[in-house]
Amino acid sequence: MSILTLAGTSLLVLLLGVTLLVGFGADWLASRFRIPDVLWLIGLGVLAGPLLGLLAPSSLLVIAPVLGATALVLILFDAGIDLRLARVRPFASSAIVFAAATYTVSAALLFVVSYLFLFPSHPILSLLFATALGCTSGAVIIPLANRLRLAPGLRSLLHIDAAIEDALAVISVTTVLALAAPSLPSLALNLTASLVLPLPVGIAIGFAAGLIWLLFLYEWQDRPFAALATLGFLFVVYAVTESLGGSGILAALVFGVVLGNEELVRRYLRRTRPFRLADDLRKVEVEIAFVLRAFFLFLIGMIVTLANPGWIVGLALIGLVLALLLARRLIFPIVTRAETVPRAWTQPVAASYGRGLTSAVLLLVALEYSPAVSRLFLPALLLIVGTNVAMTAWLLLQPPRIEARESPADRPWADIASDLISLSTEEGYARPSTVAPTRSPAEGGPVPEPESAPPPLPRSR
Secondary structure, three states: OOOOOOOHHHHHHHHHHHHHHHHHHHHHHHHHHOOOHHHHHHHHHHHHHHHOOOOOHHHHHOOHHHHHHHHHHHHHHHHHHHOOHHHHHHHHHHHHHHHHHHHHHHHHHHHHHHHHHHOOOOHHHHHHHHHHHOOOOHHHHHHHHHHOOOOHHHHHHHHHHHHHHHHHHHHHHHHHHHHOOOOOOOHHHHHHHHHHOHHHHHHHHHHHHHHHHHHHHHHHOOOOOHHHHHHHHHHHHHHHHHHOOOOHHHHHHHHHHHHHOHHHHHHHHOOOOOOOOOHHHHHHHHHHHHHHHHHHHHHHHHHOOOOOOOHHHHHHHHHHHHHHHHHHHHHHHHHOOOOOOOHHHHHHHHHOOOOOHHHHHHHHHHHOOOHHHHHHHHHHHHHHHHHHHHHHHHHHHOOOOOOOOOOOOOHHHOOOOHHHHHHHHHOOOOOOOOOOOOOOHHHOOOOOOOOOOOOOOOOOO
């Protein structure tokens, strides 16, 4: 029996206040101990719900998927703004292939183990568990990569990986739900739409929406509440994309990429007035995403039903935590090219595999189709906690190197044009040398004189 039997508006207000306080404390703990705040938020939710029975928020299950999806859209939109195409182009193909290979292998491992040990003789439940938990969570990886002050190129690779895996998880879960649909005549149509439409439709709508909104911002960027109007348009883009069968979170990512790379798009729009992404937009967007994400993760901890999973399930989950980490460690050097992706990135990329918001949102969405999905909550929660604990321990034992200079993946594109050079310099890269390459007299060119070193500064007396 819960101590606080509140309902309706009182419960919502109480949970909102508790979430703000818990989220602030979890963010401080994450910064202080470098432990992902997803662990603190879920742990405090478990403490307030199943352990102490302080709250009974079962009535909030209806809005929980909405809160989680909204937070995920805002986080990926923010990640898209931070993606610089000049920085990403050298290793974009490697990042996409790595994300697809990692998700496929992870989902296969999860399905085999869940079908044999977690949910024997339940292929649909095993498929839902595998497809929902097969992806890393952008809501966990993106803030962690920024907090660790990783090299800009490495952060961009992790952003792409998390976004692609999130989109693949949404597509896969939707496909499984289409397979489990009782309406057989529409099964082929649902399955085809689930497989074909999400990626191209999401990319096309996100790109078109970015161009449209840039034209709006060129004229109205200085008006009050332009930041809130941008967020409102973002949610409209997400809803329209989902209604047309596309991936809404991928559209949010592409929408952010277009806004973040405005200086490149401006050339084709024939606009001379520069567009400056207002600081209040980032601040409002980040704070709203923080509230929604904290509220959702705290709620997940409260609604889970604690039980003894048994030693077989426990060992299977521990094996999955280690196997998923090992899979990323082995796949990364195979599918990426050493000349564009530094091998020093292997360890931090492999360790950045925590599950979280995306998987929980997908399971709650699947719960609307079948009450049997509730059986997945406890194993999913244990796997989320296990991957985040393993990720934290790995990064503490082998902290990634903080690179202040440009990485080899960035150099080939650092001198495409002067505006890209200045952009890279603003992002923290070292400006490439402007000395012309040395040519021998046999090649028909003069041999330049070596630059003289600047005179030393006079010593202070």
